[in-house]
Amino acid sequence: VLFMGITFVADGFGIVATDVPTTKTVVAQVASTVFGPDSLGYFSFQGFTALILFLAANTSFNAFPRLAAILAEDGYMPRHFAFRGDRLAFTLGIVLLGAISAGLVALFQGDTTRLIPLYSVGVFVSFTISQAGMVRHWRAERSAGWRRRAAVNALGAVLTGVVSIVVLLGKAPESLLVAIIIPILVGLMLFIHREYGAQARELEVRPEIVVGPPHRRERVVVPVPALTRAVVQAVNFGRSISDDVICVHVTDDAEAGERLRERFERQMPGVPFVIVESPFRSLVRPFVAYLDVTGTKDPEAITLVVLPEYVPRHWWDRILYNQVTNQLKRALLGRPNTVVSTVPYRRES
Template identity: 40%
Template structure:
């Protein structure tokens, strides 16, 4: 049933040889890797206004210069990451660049920052998408968490179906958003330039009753740090270079440039319209929703803008679903995360990374009630930390390589490191008390955890490494113990197998039902008088507790060079649902005994069929021996 459900949701598995055909064109890659950065436009301008609007109309006029500073930083990072794409065509972004050039710890810090960023991207993007939906349909306002989890489930299933398939599905919302928002900006600029009538924005109580006549540096820094959320996702393309069609570095660089130019026009345009229309943020309607209402009314184009905005915000999480598994696989390859993160699933994607990202994002959405403003303060710290380490690593890369143009290349990345480092300090200081402290504390803890995982893998490799001469301690005696619940063919099958391995065999029975003990012992002595059976009392009707105590004593009393082998009789039904009708005591016992150092634990299976034989007992020739007594 599980297998059928899996096939229905994610489709048939793909062969390894088709991996090359799963790579993306620039058209699809723009939808997959830029949806995060493009979607930030939908809330970055609004976050700036949340800081400046309470000071009055005077402070609102600063939103455009702040946006200009952010866009200058964007262009600097774009040029810097273009160099990273060509220098590291195998992807990995900030983690690989920092690890290769700055060392293990800076690499882990960058990798951890990226991981946190991707988790927050999913949470913030989906929460923002739901906010856009509830702006258009206020009746849905009481259900933000439920809507967030629904969209998260859709994205998870879509990405488990494979990179190429998810790109095809999610491309349309991205391009509809780009076209509709640019059209809205064009309409607004056109109407304002020609002096066409535009309804005034409603007076918002967020505007202070006593407007300020000056603005402090602290407010400017806070507004700048809030608006820097527009730059999240800029590094995504450099992380996913291997997923581009050849020539992959060139295609990735072109995609990055196109993405940045779109952000410049959209982010700048939304901020400009908000300023000339005097739009202020509201708790029940987004800034883009207010702009669209004023410019085109609540007709079909309004709902197209809102619908595409909601979809791009939700689809923005798709960037993280592409990059988080990639970064996790690189960390796993280097031994800093469980090896399972480096394995591709049925659809040639890193399924374990996708599922883990979905689970952690769902937890954040539940804890923060799907509220964008609760999540935003946690955002951007990890992003700019990764930016700074990556650009600093690239400076050292050019310094060591010293090719023909290394000074110019190092200067470009140095400028990127300076700008992003400055933004990191501003964001960390201004958002510290609003939640950024949590990210700052969590990053060292995760780095410590990754280091412990790496130490474990190194220690395991050391202990398992084969060296000359090969030495092995062979047991001089094998003692076999067979747990017996009753006298059945399953037990007979196991005892006959045990007799082929050793002469020292004993059975053990836990007396949960005292009335049946005599019958079981009588049958045992009749068929196997030469094999002793020990009966363990269980006055509280527990099975596992007496068995654990018994095997602990057996292990303690074992002679030197004596091997204790536990053979567990198990039967398996013909269908999966019949298996659920029986207790799984054998599985529980195996789980406990496998932790013992001096025991070998094995299951001896007995498979049942659909039909019934004499007296309703299933006959399985060859699985168990028939005995007539001795």
Template identity: 40%
Template sequence: MVSRFKRILIGRPMKSSEIEGEKLSKLKALAVLSSDALSSVAYGTEQILLVLMVAGLAAVWYSIPISIAVLGLLLVLILSYRQTIFSYPAGGGAYIVAKDNLGVSTGLLAGGSLLVDYILTVAVSTSAGTDAITSAFPSLHDHRVSIALVMIVILTIINLRGITESASVLAMPVYLFVIAIFILIISGVVKFMAGGAHAAVPELGTTVSNISLFLLLKAFSSGCSALTGVEAMSNAIPNFKQPAERNAAKTLIMMGTILGAMFIGISLLAYWYGIMPNEKETVVSQIANATFGRGVVYYIIQGVTALILFLAANTAYAAFPLLAFMLAKDKYMPNMFMARGDRLGFSNGIIILGVLSAMLVIAFHGNTENLIPLYAVGVFIPFTLSQLGMMVRWFKLKPSGWKTRLIINTIGMLTTLAITLIFIFTKFSHVWMVFIFLPLVIMLFYGIHRHYMNMANELRINLTEDKPVIKGSTIVVPIAGITRVVNHSLSYAKSLTDNVVAVYVGFDDEDIERMDKKWEEWNPGVRLIVLRSSYRSIIRPLMRFIDTIEWKTSETDHITVLIPQFITKHWWHYFLHNQTSLMLRAYLYAQKDVVIATVPYHLRK
């Protein structure tokens, strides 16, 4: 039943040889890996206006030069990451670049920041998508956490079905969103030019007495939240069809062009229409309402905006498992992240991402505004480290044209470093937990790595000297009475060795005498040891006996504890029986260097 349900959810298992068919074309990769960046136009302008409103309505004209500055940074990042793609075609992005050029600790800082960023991406995207729905249907506002959680579950299942299938599902909504936003921008510009929009807005260059450089920098850093997701192409190069790096670079340029055009278009319309941030209605919703009214076109735009904001999380679902795989391959994350699932995706990474992002949505009550500063810091730290790593690489290798490349990466590094510092200083109350969480993540990485190294050293053998030691075997069979389960277990034990001991724990004289008499009558050809337990404990007397056997025979024999276990026909029958065998196994695993085996006996009724 469980297997059938799993097949319905995620589809048939795929052969390892089918992995090439899971690679992405440029158009599908644009849908999967650009959804995060493209969707950010739905809240990037809004984040700028939220900050500027502190200085009053007269300050909103600053949103235009700030948006142009964000576009300039986007251009630098596109050029920088294009160089990263060709330099590191195996993927890994900032983690690999920083580890290779700046050292392991810096690489882990970049990798840890990106992992946190991808978790936040899912939480922010689903929360923002919920905001778009509640803007159109205000009655749903109180249910935004539940809506976001349902969408996380749906996205997790879609991605467990494989990257190609998720790309097929995503392609249509992503391209519908792009078309819808361009229709909105073109229609809005036409309406404004025709004089259809008459909003009282301050002219560009209007003097604002209470504006400050600090406030402008804060608004700029908030607008840079629209650039999150730009690095996804360099992280996920292995997901592209061959030639992978060339296709990734072309897709990156396509994404940057579309993102830049949509972002500046929304910013211009918000300024021209005099749009102000509203807690219960997004900026895009207000622009669509001002352009088309609350008709069919408005609801189509809101629908595809909500959908792309939800699906933006898919960028993280594509990149998080790959990055976790690379960290696991270097022994900084658990080995389970290297395992491919039935559909050839890194399913453990997908599931963990879904669980952690759902916990964040619940913790922050689906409040996007509280999550975005953390989200942006999480991505701008890797941005900065990646650019710095590329600078070091050009200095080391000095390939043809390296000075131009160095200049591009230097500009990128200085700009992203400045934005990171702006975020830290202007929104410290929102991002302070990064300074606690990231060191803990890096300590966890090192702890995992230390465990794997210690384990490897302890398990490693000398092929010329270390040989198996041949010993005898002593089998201890704990029994609770004389039953078919015990008979079955003793038969198996005697097939392995003649040195078999049955052990019974009795609580009183009458119980012990009855067991001795029955055993003598049955006479299975196995010695019975009866232990008295004055405190009604079964585990402690057994442990003392096993200690004695181990001390006397460990040099000459392997000690095996063979545990009889009956298996009930229905799962709920387990609750009708004590679980002494489970406790015994758990204790032995934790305490003893003995072989532990279970002999199952299946009940028919």
């Protein structure tokens, strides 16, 4: 009704739309003609128009995050889009939409004349897809009167599809961006759905299977740079999991390593202590090589690498601590039959 009313008034006053950026919009020209160019009514009319546009833009931020959440639940978008934030809103969808909107405004330099074709094509393509989806819905459900309903939706899909093509060709080249983005998004969502499906099939536990106790031996390996309370805590954690616990010390100083072994065996008796010499002062590669060599004795055994990790309290702690731990994590990531566990420790003062 609002659109028809504005069209009727604009036609009566002889107002036409133009693509010149400096020209007033049709709504502004109608308000200027009715109330005067600098009157209170003119600015009030413009203010209400801006408010309507603001609410229209807000609709996208209400609808898209919910749509993204539904697609995520069905496996067509990353699953974290379905999670709500601290304010019970789909935060990730809102942030993504805001970033895309800001990117489009920057790309088209805020020129609404160039942005409107994207909106027009997107709207009619959405109408076409929704109408075609309803046709498929009626054919699958086949309830009473489904043929008539399917015919109405099919007619709507054809009409909106024709309009989509007309707008796409008439507003080129700006509108062609939508024609490029939509197939890419569809392909990306199909890829995500296929990946989630493959993972679900691989991890599925069939109902007829009875899961028995573990049959593979577990061994715990703890890298020991020095005998500290953090290392003691990590070793005790490993001993609570398995009786097969080995402490590994990588060093380029054999004499210092022997002194550490003597102290370790005196203060933590019963825990094997292995020294791995590294003449080039490398830590990660010799440690991984030790795991590879010892792993050949029992390839089916699960190796649990327990790493002490300091809990940072300040931003500079992330630079000063945990560097070796992070390197070992990256090196062991994806290694077969290897599990990495971190034991956090905190400074009391």
